[in-house]
Amino acid sequence: MLELRNLKKSFGPLEVLRGVDLTVNRGDVAVILGPSGSGKTTLLRCVNFLENADGGELTFDGETFRLGRVSRRDAARLRKKTAFVFQSYNLFLNKTALENVTEGLVVARKIPRGEAERMGRRALDKVGLSDRMGHFPSQLSGGQQQRVAIARAIAAQPEIIYFDEPTSALDPELTGEVLSVMRQLAGEGMTMLVVTHELGFARTVSSQVVFMEDGLVVEAGPTRELFEHPREERTRAFLQTGGGAG
Numbered sequence: 001m002l003e004l005r006n007l008k009k010s011f012g013p014l015e016v017l018r019g020v021d022l023t024v025n026r027g028d029v030a031v032i033l034g035p036s037g038s039g040k041t042t043l044l045r046c047v048n049f050l051e052n053a054d055g056g057e058l059t060f061d062g063e064t065f066r067l068g069r070v071s072r073r074d075a076a077r078l079r080k081k082t083a084f085v086f087q088s089y090n091l092f093l094n095k096t097a098l099e100n101v102t103e104g105l106v107v108a109r110k111i112p113r114g115e116a117e118r119m120g121r122r123a124l125d126k127v128g129l130s131d132r133m134g135h136f137p138s139q140l141s142g143g144q145q146q147r148v149a150i151a152r153a154i155a156a157q158p159e160i161i162y163f164d165e166p167t168s169a170l171d172p173e174l175t176g177e178v179l180s181v182m183r184q185l186a187g188e189g190m191t192m193l194v195v196t197h198e199l200g201f202a203r204t205v206s207s208q209v210v211f212m213e214d215g216l217v218v219e220a221g222p223t224r225e226l227f228e229h230p231r232e233e234r235t236r237a238f239l240q241t242g243g244g245a246g
Contacts, residue, residue: 001026001191002047002160007056007067009039009046016042017053018215024160024193024208029186031202031223032195034212035238040195043212044162047193048084049075061159080109083153087165089145091137097124098133101152109156123155124148127181143174150181154190161185163194179205199242203227211235 002024009017016039024030032040045051046067047058053067060078070078091100101120105111111119124133127147137145146166153161166182167175179201186192186205196202202209203223210220211232219232230236 001028001061002193003057003059004043004047005057005059007043007046007058008054009042009051010054016215017046020056020212020215020217022210022217022220024191026159026191027189028208029190029192029194029206030208030210031206032193032210032212033197033199033202033238034218038212039215040212041164044084044164044193044195048082048162049079050084080156081159083156083158083161085146085149085153085161085163085166087168089137089142089149089169091145091148093137096134096136097129097140097148097151100137100148101155104152105155119155120151123151126154126184127151128177141174142170143177146170146178147181150178150185154185160191160193163192163196165195165197167196167198199239211238213238 004020004022007017007020020043032043034040042051046053049070056067058065058067061081065074092103095103098117098120101123102113102116105116105119106113121133124130127150129144129147129151132140132144140148167178170178179198182201183205194206206223208221209223209226211218213234219226219230219235226235227239230239
């Protein structure tokens with residue numbers, strides 16, 4: 001469904017991605033692990049055209065594009081098939097939970113408002129917020145705000161959802177409610193590419209794991225195999241320290 005080949009990205013003289021290969025099949029929950037500064041978030045942002053890659057190829061649903069040369073029209077078309085959940089929620093503070101979910105459906109996807117509201121209500125109900133639809137972000141906990149962000153992502157019925165450290169801004173007691181929603185989505189077959197530091201989630205929910213460091217993929221493979229029999233010493237050290245190495 002999604003394939004990256006030789007993805008490269010630099011910020012000035014700093015090479016952040018130095019030739020990354022990645023494959024995500026339909027229905028996969030692929031988790032990207034790695035120490036801070038390894039290029040994980042930049043990879044996600046390049047895949048969704050929030051950053052312009054310097055080189056490489058992206059294949060999505062059988063179409064192949066040369067990164068760095070993708071037209072705005074193609075980028076917009078591909079983005080409509082995807083959704084992105086940010087670590088900082090990115091909600092409109094002056095809009096209710098329901099309005100935050102429906103805004104993109106109405107404005108970007110040109111869905112009639114009545115239909116968009118029905119889609120938004122279903123999505124908020126799915127993440128357990130049917131009683132918070134009229135609340136503003138300031139009236140919601142961090143975990144609830146992130147669940148609104150996830151509802152916004154699933155409302156558009158994307159083919160894949162990209163998650164960028166979805167629990168990193170949350171207190172530990174609120175992390176569980178967000179991971180629970182993600183487990184539910186995984187159980188329903190949603191294709192997801194997740195950057196996370198939550199090793200427990202990676203181990204129990206994902207189907208494959210990619211370990212990155214210094215802008216490169218150090219090791220990738222099926223989740224159980226990578227956790228129980230990592231081939232690379234750097235991967236073993238990272239896992240043994242609970243993801244805190246580096």
